[in-house]
Amino acid sequence: MNKIYGIYKFKRGKDVGEFGMVSLAVDIAGVRLRNPTMLASGILGISGKLLRKVAKAGAGAVVTKSVSLRPKPGYLNPTIIEVDCGFINAMGLPNPGVDYFMKEVVIAKEGNVPVIASVVGERVEEFVEVALKLEAAGVDALELNVSCPHAGAGLIGQNAELTYEVVEAVKQKVKIPVFVKLTPNVTDITEIARAATDAGADAITAINTVKAMCIDIETGRPILSNVFGGLSGPAIKPIAIRCVYEIYRVVDVPIVGVGGICKWQDVVEFLMAGASAVQIGSGVIKGLSIFSEITEGLKCFLEKKGYEDINCIVGLAHRV
Amino acid sequence: MxxxxxxxxxxxxxxxxxxxxxxxxxxxxxxxxxxxxxxxxxxxxxxxxxxxxxxxxxxxxxxxxxxxxxxxxxxxxxxxxxxxxxxxxxxxxGNGFTLSDGDVLIVGGGIGIAPLYPLIMDLLNTTDSITVVLAAKNNKMLIFLDKISNILRRECDSLVVVTDDGSAGLRGLASDIAAKLIEEKSYDHIYMCGPEIMMRKIFDKAEEKGVEVQACLERYMKCGIGLCGSCCIGEYLVCKDGPVFNSEILRKLKDEFGVFKRDSSGLPIEFSS
Incomplete structure (x- = not known):
């Protein structure tokens, strides 16, 4: 790979002017965000009104729940459990199915930020069919969920050939940008990232949750009804940072970093690792104000460091 | 741990x-x-x-x-x-009820009386009077009758029992009886829990008369902590913003309150009377 690390100039200490006009806008494969924070898939995105509310709370973009061809009720409860350093969930990708969800997309769009639809399928053809319907409904981009650690479709993202096949099939049919969300539950995430970009992925989202489980010691039973779930929250941030850093070295498309973001410092770290934007999931437990708090924090940090543009710090940790 | x-x-x-x-x-x-x-x-x-x-x-x-x-x-x-x-x-x-003072009306339909029972205990210390409408389909499904008669010991408090078929107390719908009470008396506050169509009718009547309500709602729930969105109503979450919603919020939920809920996949299901 002949990649030049730190493609943006490192402008430490430059005066940004008395009003401190710092630009937080980012462009992910043609999807323009007023700031680099997005709502992660699976969190709240079941209805257009909730997505609109998150947009109005300050998110730069919102990602829907993973949408499948037919409605999915998800697993029985318990579907989420808090552990010392995050949450383990196995919701089972509940969603009302693409035909109904198209109506929710219309409402979500009223939030006036890009709406990215997460797509899931059991087969390649299902990914394509759902993707086409969501494109017709007006979403700004798609995020292929090939990485859910507790659903069958998650196996796709553990196999480079299958990933290539799904991404290529969707890319051949749709015109809007296609992000591919990867799982950390693989030996080498760069291999899957390469397969996705070779197949035409416009951006990589990393990472999905880390496969995990939790047993109640009083009853000796696994707590989640599905037994296995995905770990999110602060526990997985260092894993996500490592994955983004590794992926940045091998792909030329933008990376959307996700995993354990709770504060603006986490976002800076993801950007320095190579992400151009980030997603916030479990962090929403603190309230939707997390989006505006992070945005404010980022502005102050960039001003203090003398950067005019947030894009200046993308991939900074890779500079030679 | x-x-x-x-x-x-x-x-x-x-x-x-x-x-x-x-x-x-x-x-x-x-x-x-x-x-x-x-x-x-x-x-x-x-x-x-x-x-x-x-x-x-x-x-x-x-x-x-x-x-x-x-x-x-x-x-x-x-x-x-x-x-x-x-x-x-x-x-x-969830948020729980907010206690009020003055004269209050409490309407519990069926199992809906459950969360209202500890509320009544609290309101005995803050209110001037409490009127409880305890409703069920029939006398076999009427619950908490003894419990509630035992705690409504103040002279000013009253209990109205209503069943759809008249097998206990008044015959009729809780929403109709409550609407009549709201029309005739001047309550400062209404608390309710029960079938959503009943609550919607009572809310509409209370709006007409300018009485504030608190309604305890139910939706399909998964996480319970405000992350998954399954229990959404409008742009609110029953688990976090509710389950108790006051008039100010209910006014923003007129398209959904008493109209539809969602199943576990998120598909809307209309309430039927």
């Missing part, structure tokens, strides 16, 4: 009371759990079966209770419990 309230605490069933042929109250120790407010709920885990939201219906010194109507697999499992069995309890969650 996780001490978070988002982790189920395993408690032993201490007592079971049969309230009606399909309704049981289950009591357990409060030890290790934060004391709930009336209107708050717990996620009750029946290991190996399911986890379901249940309003707290009894708040004692050291004991808590939930009241369960048998409607599906999870509630049937709760009904099959015996004293000494173990369940997981996560919570308390």
């Amino acid at each position: 996780v001490t978070s309230m988002n982790y189920p605490r395993i408690v032993e069933v201490k007592e079971i009371v049969e309230e009606a042929y399909d309704v049981k109250s289950i009591f357990f120790s409060q030890r290790g759990l934060k004391k709930p407010k009336a209107g708050q709920f717990f996620m009750i885990w029946i290991p190996g079966i399911d986890e379901v939201p249940m309003s707290v219906s009894f708040i004692g010194e050291n004991e808590l209770g939930i009241t369960v109507k048998k409607v599906g697999e999870a509630t049937a499992a709760l009904h099959s419990l015996s004293v000494g069995d173990k369940i997981g309890v996560r919570g308390p969650f």
Whole structure:
């Protein structure tokens, strides 16, 4: 790979002017965000009104729940459990199915930020069919969920050939940008990232949750009804940072970093690792104000460091 | 060891009371759990079966209770419990009722009386008068009658029993009886829980008369902590912003309150009367 690390100039200490006009806008494969924070898939995105509310709370973009061809009720409860350093969930990708969800997309769009639809399928053809319907409904981009650690479709993202096949099939049919969300539950995430970009992925989202489980010691039973779930929250941030850093070295498309973001410092770290934007999931437990708090924090940090543009710090940790 | 309230605490069933042929109250120790407010709920885990939201219906010194109507697999499992069995309890969650003063009307339809019972206990200390409309389809499904008559000891308080078929108390719909009371008397505040169509009708009447309400709602719930969105109503979450909603919020929910809920996939299901 002949990649030049730190493609943006490192402008430490430059005066940004008395009003401190710092630009937080980012462009992910043609999807323009007023700031680099997005709502992660699976969190709240079941209805257009909730997505609109998150947009109005300050998110730069919102990602829907993973949408499948037919409605999915998800697993029985318990579907989420808090552990010392995050949450383990196995919701089972509940969603009302693409035909109904198209109506929710219309409402979500009223939030006036890009709406990215997460797509899931059991087969390649299902990914394509759902993707086409969501494109017709007006979403700004798609995020292929090939990485859910507790659903069958998650196996796709553990196999480079299958990933290539799904991404290529969707890319051949749709015109809007296609992000591919990867799982950390693989030996080498760069291999899957390469397969996705070779197949035409416009951006990589990393990472999905880390496969995990939790047993109640009083009853000796696994707590989640599905037994296995995905770990999110602060526990997985260092894993996500490592994955983004590794992926940045091998792909030329933008990376959307996700995993354990709770504060603006986490976002800076993801950007320095190579992400151009980030997603916030479990962090929403603190309230939707997390989006505006992070945005404010980022502005102050960039001003203090003398950067005019947030894009200046993308991939900074890779500079030679 | 996780001490978070988002982790189920395993408690032993201490007592079971049969309230009606399909309704049981289950009591357990409060030890290790934060004391709930009336209107708050717990996620009750029946290991190996399911986890379901249940309003707290009894708040004692050291004991808590939930009241369960048998409607599906999870509630049937709760009904099959015996004293000494173990369940997981996560919570308390939600906002709970806000206490008011003056003259209040309380309307409980069916199992909806459960979260209102501890509320009535609290309101006895803050109000001038309490009128309770206790409603059910028939006398067999009427619950908490003795409990409520026992606590409404003040001269100023009254109890109106209503059944659809007239097998106990007045014959008619709770919403009609409540609407009549709202029309005739001047209440300062209305609290209600029960079928959503009933609550919507009472809310509409209260709006007409300018009386503030608090309604305790129910939606399909998964996480219980404001992350998954399953229990959404409008742009609110029943688990976090509710389950108790006041008039100010209900006015923003006119398209959904008493109109539709969602199934576990998120598909809308219209309420039918």
